[in-house]
Amino acid sequence: MSMKNINILAVSDIESSTLQVLLPKMSAIRGKIDLLISCGDLRHDYLSFIADALNIELLYVFGNHDLYQKKSAAQYKVDSYGIPVFFPKKGFPGTNLNGKLIQCGKCTITGFEGSRWYNGQGIQYHEKEMLSSVRKTIKKIRLRKIIGKIARQKKIPFFVVSHAPVQGIHDLDDQCHRGFSCFKKFIDKIQPVLWLHGHIHQPSLIKNQISVYKHTTIVNVCEYRFISVSETGKIRVSHQFQKI
Template sequence: MKLLVVSDVVNQKLYSPLVTTVAKDVDIIISCGDLPMYYLDYLVSSLNKPLFYVCGNHDHYTKKKTWCEGLREVNDFKYHSLNYQKKCFFGGVNIDMKVVEKNKVLFAGLEGSYLYNYGEHQYNENQMWNRILMMSPSLFYNRLRHHRYVDVVVSHAPPYGIHDQSDLPHRGFEAFVSFIKTFKPKVWLHGHTHLYDRNATRITKVNGTYVINSYDYQIIDLDQYLGENR
């Protein structure tokens, strides 16, 4: 299975007819957050593939009095509008705090960044721990049914000490490090940490989990990480 994983920036090569060449053989689109609705909608429409996403700290939902009435995209540098109404969404499935199965692969999602100015989709460590605890029954159910908790975790922020930075907005979560030790996902996909150096580290293996910074976009062949043990 191949994934097109996008995060944080609109790539002009993907936001064009070239997307059907660049990502022609992907099976699923994954968004790690901080992307506008029009971009995700274009990817889904062009590739005709399912989309799983989590929100970043610069995404926010807009709740309207009537569905689709006055839907407005916010295209400035601060916020990206993601419509909350079920009848007017952009073709994706929000997997935050959910565990879903697709093509025999188990996905889980955890949105947001570390708390720094009390904006939407920002959490402190205790709040993130609570979110993981609320999701854990589904993970234990997977263990009973599939003999593993989860294969791929999708988050916006990285785990603490892995691809993160020292400032609060770009700090990773210690709760994610414990999640990796406890539930042992094969792959952890995140964004949030912008990469401007081609030689910067994108992939780090931690306790058997490949943590992948998906800033901009990555095409990932899951088979090389999951193997046959699924």
């Protein structure tokens, strides 16, 4: 493992008993994870526990179940799929990546929250709404690139974090779990090195958990993944920190 790699712990959708047991014991990991990323649908307390164990700031997007506005808790204790709806506390720890462009030392990251619209009870977007977010972010990136060129900054890798998948890659046929087609347009235009997503928490329903589309490696995080990105853009993904 080169010192120049970017090491990521990504979590999503399912609380991992493995991480809960191992992290407090694995002092070797402390200081070696550069980024802790949540792709959504996880409880505030669980995320805080991991961030504390690693002593690192959390970067996150909300999933469709992370209701944090407008609705009352009594009204939506479970959604129409019978899945609990979470209400992150005020002051949810870390940085919300949604629609932002964050410079994190050796990389730049952006994020897109929520899922496709399916019943309106949660963080859900129609394709048109997500397209609008995607376009705004592309504009920001292009502006940043122009500024970067002027400042002669070294080209640094670009990562994307979403809750929903990219349409046609790791997604399912139903309205809730279908991916956004505008995410593909984003990849075509920006060519990020890495795209992490959640939402597809039944991995047996899809053929691959890791796919490459053009120059972008797309990972269905589902529970947790350790990911390492080398300086040359080589990506390793594993459930074991030692293997990345």
